[in-house]
Amino acid sequence: MSLPLPSSPPATAREQVAVLQQRISSMQATKLETKTLPTSPALAAVLPGGALRQGAAYSVEGSTTLVMALLAGPSQSGSWCGVVGLPGFGVEAAARFGIELSRLVLVPTPGEQWLTVTAALVDVLGVVVTRPPAGTSDAEAARLAARLRQRGCTLIVVGGWPQSEAVLRIDSSRWTGLGRGHGYLSGREVTVASAGRTGFDRPRRAGLWLPDAEQRFHASARPRPAIVPDLREATG
Numbered sequence: 034m035s036l037p038l039p040s041s042p043p044a045t046a047r048e049q050v051a052v053l054q055q056r057i058s059s060m061q062a063t064k065l066e067t068k069t070l071p072t073s074p075a076l077a078a079v080l081p082g083g084a085l086r087q088g089a090a091y092s093v094e095g096s097t098t099l100v101m102a103l104l105a106g107p108s109q110s111g112s113w114c115g116v117v118g119l120p121g122f123g124v125e126a127a128a129r130f131g132i133e134l135s136r137l138v139l140v141p142t143p144g145e146q147w148l149t150v151t152a153a154l155v156d157v158l159g160v161v162v163t164r165p166p167a168g169t170s171d172a173e174a175a176r177l178a179a180r181l182r183q184r185g186c187t188l189i190v191v192g193g194w195p196q197s198e199a200v201l202r203i204d205s206s207r208w209t210g211l212g213r214g215h216g217y218l219s220g221r222e223v224t225v226a227s228a229g230r231t232g233f234d235r236p237r238r239a240g241l242w243l244p245d246a247e248q249r250f251h252a253s254a255r256p257r258p259a260i261v262p263d264l265r266e267a268t269g
Contacts, residue, residue, distance in 0.1 A: 050153040053138065070159065070187055071110035075252040076102060078239040079227035081198050085160070088181050090188040094202035097122060098243050099225065100162055101130040102250055103189055103201075108132040112159030117143055117151050119164055119191065130250050148173055155186040164191040171195065199229040204238065209246065222253050 069084040077083040085091065085107065093100050097119065104114050104127070113136045116122050120141035128134055138158065143150040151163045155177070174195050181188055190197070204226035221243050228236045240253030 050150060053153075070107040070112060072106040073102060073250070075241050075250065076106075076225070076239065079199070079201060079225050079237050081229045085187050086198060087159075087185040087187055088183075089198045090178065090181060090190060090194055090196065092190050092192065092194045092197040092200040094192070094200065096203050097191070098126075098221075099201060099203060100189060100191060101127055101132060102241070102243060104160060104162065105131045105250065107160045107187070108136060112136070113138065113157070115140070115154040115158045115161045117154065117161065117163040118147060118166075119162065122162075148177065152177060152180055155180050155184055155188070158186060160187045160189065162189045162191065165194070196230070199227045201225060201227045203243075 068087050069082065070087060072080060072084040080091075085103065091103070093103070100119075100122075108114050109131050114132065115138040117140045122139065122141070124134055124137070124139075127137065138154060140150050140154070147163070147166055148169075151161060154161050177188070178196060180186075188194075193200075202225070203223045205224045207222045209222065222245075223241050223243050224238050225241055226236055226238050242249065242251055242253055245251065
């Protein structure tokens, strides 16, 4: 069962966040000592170091399904996860990916208190997914980045974000299950592409099922190039 933050007048929002922090702190296990979070092996090829790093931020371009895939590993290993500003985030789909709903906090519409709510969840959760509103300032991003490093939380941003460890997107997609004009869509095979910061700056790709015909999320058996050549170098 997820823990949604109920909507309320702005005057009481801080009180609700404080109550939520107390509830989670009393239930959450001791903070992980490692600097990385358990990550699905299917995504290791497109993440710097092969895992999500504590205290770091990652960007996902336009795919809630890919966000769920990133959350699956940490959630299954015991981390609490939060989702801020994504009203279309479906709990049934999240459960199919293996996300533990009893450790999932949903704040679909934080409104003008986006930064306050996100920062509060960063204080107590292992992974926070957020969609910043348009016009987020560099100063706000810097304050949140400092909080991530201090608390050891991992941030997954839907959209662009300064100093992301990696930017991930679905580069191509192919549905299976349809015959000649009939049948049911049963699986989705995608290619995930990523580009990272200095030291991991070459684009990389991995084939994934999101999900397969049996609603499972895993790496695709179809071979994919581990490293995509940088065409700018080839063309001089």
